[in-house]
Amino acid sequence: xxxxxxxxxxxxxxxxxxxxxxxxxxxxxxxxxxxxxxxxxxxxxxxxxxxxxxxxxxxxxxxxxxxxxxxxxxxxxxxxxxxxxxxxxxxxxxxxxxxxxxxxxxxxxxxxxxxx
Amino acid sequence: xxxxxxxxxxxxxxxxxxxxxxxxxxxxxxxxxxxxxxxxxxxxxxxxxxxxxxxxxxxxxxxxxxxxxxxxxxxxxxxxxxxxxxxxxxxxxxxxxxxxxxxxxxxxxxxxx
Numbered sequence: 642x643x644x645x646x647x648x649x650x651x652x653x654x655x656x657x658x659x660x661x662x663x664x665x666x667x668x669x670x671x672x673x674x675x676x677x678x679x680x681x682x683x684x685x686x687x688x689x690x691x692x693x694x695x696x697x698x699x700x701x702x703x704x705x706x707x708x709x710x711x712x713x714x715x716x717x718x719x720x721x722x723x724x725x726x727x728x729x730x731x732x733x734x735x736x737x738x739x740x741x742x743x744x745x746x747x748x749x750x751x752x753x754x755x756x757x
Numbered sequence: 758x759x760x761x762x763x764x765x766x767x768x769x770x771x772x773x774x775x776x777x778x779x780x781x782x783x784x785x786x787x788x789x790x791x792x793x794x795x796x797x798x799x800x801x802x803x804x805x806x807x808x809x810x811x812x813x814x815x816x817x818x819x820x821x822x823x824x825x826x827x828x829x830x831x832x833x834x835x836x837x838x839x840x841x842x843x844x845x846x847x848x849x850x851x852x853x854x855x856x857x858x859x860x861x862x863x864x865x866x867x868x869x870x
Contacts, residue, residue: 682862683862684761684846684860684861684862684863685801685846685858685860686860687857687858690857700857729798731800731801733800745791745803745806746803746858747803748800748801748802749800750799750800751798751799751800753798
């Protein structure tokens with residue numbers, strides 16, 4: 642069966658410090674991978690998605706970047722965190738399938754980031 | 758602009774009662790509509806997925822409906838339980854490469870004993 646891991650679960654960082662959040666998927670190959678941010682009382686906002694190693698699409702201009710060094714590893718980074726980067730970060734995966742399929746996305750447990 | 762709007766924003770009901778959550782969307786090109794349940798501090802978990810040709814789909818005590826003409830969906834919860842307390846998120850999938858999702862802000866449901 643497939644599982645998705647994220648770490649750390651919670652993180653408190655000072656403004657201006659770097660960030661690295663990691664997401665790994667087990668039990669599948671060549672998945673689509675996604676990074677979302679969820680602000681309090683708001684819907685999930687897609688930050689990045691990847692359809693393959695080294696292939697990253699950014700949805701919104703921001704202070705963050707993403708990388709996919711391995712097939713089942715997705716990393717969210719920042720060189721200098723801002724207060725506005727605080728939020729709940731979710732990684733998700735889906736099977737690489739045609740657009741006519743359901744192509745469900747499966748979410749990880751999330752990382753709660755607080756920037757002080 | 759692709760948007761998903763949900764109502765009510767929050768809801769409190771007594772255990773054992775039924776409730777219905779609403780979702781309106783303006784998303785194109787539409788692929789499918791999903792309802793997710795998200796417990797506090799956890800990732801969302803899928804309840805139902807429907808394509809434009811499906812009018813209703815059930816998952817236990819959860820029944821989702823879809824009217825593709827009016828671009829409305831509802832999630833009906835029958836005989837609510839305390840464990841139903843969560844945020845319920847309506848999500849529409851775009852029919853395009855990457856299968857991107859457009860999320861509603863969610864309805865926070867609290868079931869009281």
